[in-house]
Amino acid sequence: MPDLEDHFDRTIERDQRVEPRDWMPDGYRATMVRQIAQHAHSEIIGMQPEGEWITRAPSLRRKAILLAKVQDEAGHGLYLYSAAETLGADRAELTAMLIEGRQKYSSIFNYPTLTYADVGVIGWLVDGAAICNQVPLCRSSYGPYARAMIRICKEESFHQRQGYELLMTMMKGTEVQRAMVQDAVDRWWWPSLMMFGPPDDASPNTARSMAWKIKRHTNDELRQRFVDMSVPQAESLGVTLPDPELRWNAERGHHDFGPIDWSELQRVISGDGPCNAQRVAVRRAAHENGTWVREAAVAHARKAAVPRSAGVFA
């Protein structure tokens, strides 16, 4: 055992990847499963707030963009559940944990999407914050997760750009459209800052995760990076970020920003956000309504060594 542990420690120390067949401490395995599963759940639940607008998209081009984006999120969920399975987890069990409320997903998806501008703002701010969080994870010490993250970050970057482009177009449109964009920014700004998690002094697991190199920067570092990135983007767009204390601090070389209402994050995480019940209910309904379909697929596959459904036209 000491040899195995030494090998693991050296792998981490040398910035090499831990692979599925390598020995790893139980705590590392459990932490990775939880992290990857929560990320997968977030992708799947995250389909809902924007997915609600696909059938109502105001142009066919926007409809195609949004449909493709939501499809990508389903794909991200699939790779991530697969990455979790390399650690011995089971997709069906993880799904059960999600719909029974035993595992979390990003609390940002518990806010409602009220207008089409929300689709753009989610792309810009929510996907932007996700990219800040996830780009460093392309160097996660767990190999399958790091590799999944590369593709996911590329697609997220594409989504973010499309979201920003929608907002730019809307800002050049009518007065009503500009007001819609500002309203959506007002509603999503603070929840986006909360996506980075509690402040460092209230994040007990950060030190261990950093030591294991499954987390590369602290919550507050990433949050600061996101604020610094977003301020010039907001200026370029012509919207105001809803924080009167937001200003450049030349001494720090960063933007100062106002206090975050952590009690709101606590409320939303613990289930009292505007849409928690609805999000889980939709996922649960899809899963339960699909039970007979999945059972049929299994029954059919068992009936024949070579299922007839595999290439009806072959």
Place this chain on the structure above:
Amino acid sequence: MSSGNNVHEPKPSSDDTPETPYEEVYAPSSGNAYEALNEGEDPRWAYGTGFADPLAGVDTRVPEGVDRTDLAAYCLMLGDDALIMSHRLQEWCTRAPELEEEVALANIALDLLGQARLLLARAGAAEGAGRDEDALAFLREAGEFRNVRLVEAENGDFGHAMARLLVFTTWRLALLDRLAGSRDPVLAAVAVKGVKEVAYHRDYAAGWVVRLGDGTPYSRERVAEGLESVWPLVAELFRPHVVELRLAEAGVGVDPAALREEFDAVLDHVLSAATLTRPGDTVTPEGGQGGRAGTHTDVMTGLLAEMQSVARAHPEATW
């Protein structure tokens, strides 16, 4: 992941090296990447958002001897079929029985949406009244839509969805296959692209009809009931509208009556593998000529109210 839509630029393979350049490229500290949107292309973005004209390189002139009004009407028929079928598939989003099905159904919906955009754009160009794809999708009333009624029927369960998709794709693939030889270069190009897409859609639907039909007793009941419920809308698929007949005569369109034999043969093949039988045709009570003439079922109004809601609420807006 998606077989034929224009939305995504080619995706690099996932084994691109993740080492330091990647993080530097994307790190927010590397500057304001958004200036790129105002100042032209920036290599820091992996993908562009540019959308090329889907008909670039195709001769878009209306061929000699083809009636523009007929061509516009015909493009609307085929475009509306794709648009409304896509809408019903979009409604499955976040409701599919498994994540693989989420991806597949969205993919099919995207392909059909792509076909609809090309066909509506062609309809607008042939009409010559300045209506683009969006004016046609969002500013027409139910009575101006020319889709067959099969595609507008409300969603049921997954058995219904697969039964309808099998019927729709078998019919449409037979149609597009023949349309690939159209004298209209745009219709021919749309058909050639569509054949590849719809062949996959049909394979997907057939696979599920077989799995459900030859799965559990319950799944067999569900898919059989789905088939029964869509069957009254099947006869309409093969009843030619006068515009279809005129364009078939002119070598531009396809007479749908000619598709029935292939349709029956494919359905029989799939349904026999699924241990199901093809329902008998029933005569549907209806006024007028059905969807091709603008006579729709009452659910069409609700479908359009949703699809057109944002576009109509902001008539002066740009998206």
